[in-house]
Amino acid sequence: MDIEVKGDIISDDYAWIYDWLGYNYASPSKIINQIKEANGEELNIKVNSPGGDVFAASDIYTELRNYKGNVNINITGLAASAASVISMARHSSMSPTAQLMVHNVSSYASGDYRDMDHMSEVLKNANNTIANAYMCKSGMSREQALEIMNNETWLT
Secondary structure, eight states, rough: OEEEEEEEEEEGHHHHHHHHHHHHHEEHHHHHHHHHHTTOOOOOEEEEEEEHHHHHEEEEEEHHHSSSSOEEEEEEEEEHHHHHOOOTTSSEEOOOOOOEEOOOOOOOOOOHHHHHHHHHHHHHHHHHHHHHHHHHHHOOOHHHHHHHHHHHHHHH
């Protein structure tokens, strides 16, 4: 079964907006429903996404990791940011013209210095969590994973 991770990776809460506008997107329920329909059949995941919501990507990543059948992930264009996390879930390949980009988790915040300190800790924790996906896939150390994230690394 072919499944496309195309467009922004979004929370299920925003899917209706993307549907209404006719935009491509990947959300946990959209992808997970397709995975469940496959019922153990081999999955071919085609990734071409600029990324998006890291928690939505984590949900999709986990579902792909736990899938009982074979999963092939093919990066056909771009697997940036949160899409790179999904691409780490199982066996993956890249088109000769594709790119993969990893970077630190980012967010927006408002408030006083305490809110900013809190958000800084949230982002650091999220970075450590996402680094796990890169470590599991590549065998690199946590320090190496965090370094490529700190450097906003582009791979071909």
